[in-house]
Amino acid sequence: MQLLAAAAEPSNLIFARFQMALSLGWHIVVACLGVGFPPVILIAEALGLRRGDTVHRGLARRWARAAAVLFAVGAVSGTILSFEMGILWPGLMGGYGSVFGLPFALEGFAFFIEAIFIGIYLYGWDRLSPRRHLLTGMPVVVAGVLSAFFVVCANSWMNDPQGFRLVGGRAVDPDPIAAMFNPATPVQTTHMILAAIMVTGFAVAAVHAVGLLGGRRGPGQRAAFLIPFTVAALFTPAQIVVGDAAARHVADHQPVKLAAMEAQVPTEVGADEHVGGIIVDGRLRGALIIPHGLSLLLTGTTHARVPGLDAVPADQRPPANVVHLAFDLMVGTGFALLALGGWLGLAWWRRRDLPRSRWFLRAAVAAGPAAVAAMEAGWVTTEVGRQPWIVYRVLRTADAVNTAPGLAIGLFVLIAVYTLLTACTVYVLRRLGPVASS
Numbered sequence: 001m002q003l004l005a006a007a008a009e010p011s012n013l014i015f016a017r018f019q020m021a022l023s024l025g026w027h028i029v030v031a032c033l034g035v036g037f038p039p040v041i042l043i044a045e046a047l048g049l050r051r052g053d054t055v056h057r058g059l060a061r062r063w064a065r066a067a068a069v070l071f072a073v074g075a076v077s078g079t080i081l082s083f084e085m086g087i088l089w090p091g092l093m094g095g096y097g098s099v100f101g102l103p104f105a106l107e108g109f110a111f112f113i114e115a116i117f118i119g120i121y122l123y124g125w126d127r128l129s130p131r132r133h134l135l136t137g138m139p140v141v142v143a144g145v146l147s148a149f150f151v152v153c154a155n156s157w158m159n160d161p162q163g164f165r166l167v168g169g170r171a172v173d174p175d176p177i178a179a180m181f182n183p184a185t186p187v188q189t190t191h192m193i194l195a196a197i198m199v200t201g202f203a204v205a206a207v208h209a210v211g212l213l214g215g216r217r218g219p220g221q222r223a224a225f226l227i228p229f230t231v232a233a234l235f236t237p238a239q240i241v242v243g244d245a246a247a248r249h250v251a252d253h254q255p256v257k258l259a260a261m262e263a264q265v266p267t268e269v270g271a272d273e274h275v276g277g278i279i280v281d282g283r284l285r286g287a288l289i290i291p292h293g294l295s296l297l298l299t300g301t302t303h304a305r306v307p308g309l310d311a312v313p314a315d316q317r318p319p320a321n322v323v324h325l326a327f328d329l330m331v332g333t334g335f336a337l338l339a340l341g342g343w344l345g346l347a348w349w350r351r352r353d354l355p356r357s358r359w360f361l362r363a364a365v366a367a368g369p370a371a372v373a374a375m376e377a378g379w380v381t382t383e384v385g386r387q388p389w390i391v392y393r394v395l396r397t398a399d400a401v402n403t404a405p406g407l408a409i410g411l412f413v414l415i416a417v418y419t420l421l422t423a424c425t426v427y428v429l430r431r432l433g434p435v436a437s438s
Contacts, residue, residue, distance in 0.1 A: 013398050015407040016088040019414055023084055024383075025376055026418050027077040032375065034074050034114075035148045035193060036200025037067045038141045040228050042134065047227075049130050055219050059227075061125060063204075065432050071118055073425050075111075080417070088407070091400030092390055095171060099164045100157040102176035107150035114143035145193055152189045153180045159382070160184035160253050161391050183253065187246045188382075194239040195378060199371045201232025202337065206368025209361045212354075226354075229364065232371070233341025240334055250385075251298050254392060255307040256316065257385035260323035262294055263287065264308045271295045271306035276328055278321045318387045326380035333374035340367055 041063045048056030082104070086093050093101075117139040124133045157163075163179030164171040208225040251258045258264070263274045263284050271294040277287025292302035309317050340363055347355040354360065390397040 012403055012407050013401045015411045016401045017397075019407070019411050020084060020088060022411075022414060022418060023077065023081050024379065026422075027074065027081055028375065028379060029199070029372055030070055030074040030077060031148065031151075032196035032199040033067070033070045033203070035144045035196035036198075036231075037063070037070065037204070038137060038144055039197070040200060040204065040231055041067060042137045042141060043231065044223070044227050045130075045134050045137070047223075049134060056223060057130070059220055059224055062432070064122060064125075066429055068118060068122055069425065069428050069432070071115070073421065075115075076421065077418075078111075080414070087410075088402055089390065089400045090402050092395065095395065095400075096164070096391060099161075099171055099174040099176065100154050100179045103150040103153040103180050107147050110143045110146040110150060114140055114147065117143065148193050148196060149189045152192045153185050155382070156184035156188040157182050158391050159188070159386055161394050166394070184249060187242060187249050191239070191242050191246050191378070194235050194242060195375045197235050198232045198239060198337070199375050201228040201230075201235070202364075202371035203228075203368040205229035205232065206365050209364035209368075213358065213361045213365070222354075225364070229341075229344065229367075232337075233344060236334065236338045236341050240338060243331070243334065248298065254386070256309065256312050257318065257323070259307060259309045259311070260318045260320040260385050261327040261381060263320055263324040264294065264306060265310060265320075267306065267308040267311050269295070269305045270303050271308075273297065274324070276325075278325070316388060318385050323381055323385040326377040326384070330374045330377040330381060333370050333377070337367055337371060337374075340364065 041060050044056045044063065045060035048054065048058075048060065117136060121133070121136045121140060124136050128136065157179050160182045161179070162182040163175035163177070165173050205225050205228040208221055208228075211221050212225055247258065247261070250261070262271075263277060263279055264271055265279060265282060265284060270292045273290035273293025273296075274284055275288040275290070277284050279285075294306055295304040296302050298304060298306065309320055340360075343355055343360055343363075347353060347360075386392055388396050388398065390400045
């Protein structure tokens, strides 16, 4: 039996990784909308309340219907993920669940609070005074942010494990609070919450930019574009600052991941910054090189020593090309979105209006999928960059995977489920009709 399990493990690891990647990559988009959409909706409702107009309140009401659909879909995909954690990775959950399981439990409470107040918010239209109705949406915003915070706490622990002792290869003396508030928690949770707001803002604005390009220029359509786009644009500079702090934390706590992010093969003094390129036969090819740039970014000096991939044995290195290209995509897209927000800011400062060029609206349409791609690339950087460890320097991913047969079948079933779920979500959202009047 042990021989059979050992033979099954490599293929199981592949199938488990694909299942987790598919589930997480799909769910994270809907989860971002669950975090970022409620504040955007409340901003629209608050503007309507302050100005006494029906355009913004009607917009908020239509958006709320879409948000309710996305919340229900996110509940389904989130439930799938929770089961997968135990089914696919028993070595992780069985050995370390007592250490880092607390944030999952707290996320459950936040989820139920969010669900309750979403129901009250939807039911309260025309039944509560406008001001009281607005207040019922506040707990939805808080609970959504807390849900993201708690889940990312668990992931930050996997990157910077704390709150236990290893005795004979087993975790003892668990301290869930110390595990939850590990050194990676502040920067990683902030980075994710800001990403969720950006993804929501640019994605929702992209939908309405299509309408503006098609000639629908009424006050509802214009507000439906401006509110989410402005929110996302305002948070983009903060995200770049937090992203820089996250990279510095990685440099201090996961230097091999940073080496993969920067495609830094040799350990060297005065390391260059590499933009693009791939590693072939141990050498980086095709990259734009900024001399001493990496040393300068990390330490403020051009002669700092930066560890490379050669600092650890080959079996402890992540797939550097995947991590490096994902990191470059995330950073490059972030600065492109910053420039797009600046374009709107400049036009608004000059004329209190949108830029007149149709290229701005075309770029705004592209910004929606671009923000999603950047967020997915960030998760690839975080998760693939930690490999081969599922818990950094404590537990290898290969040692945590389920060795029972049948994971391949689960992958194909999951593909079918998410295909159906995607089709149903798109169909229902389209059936809701236009979100903003023209």
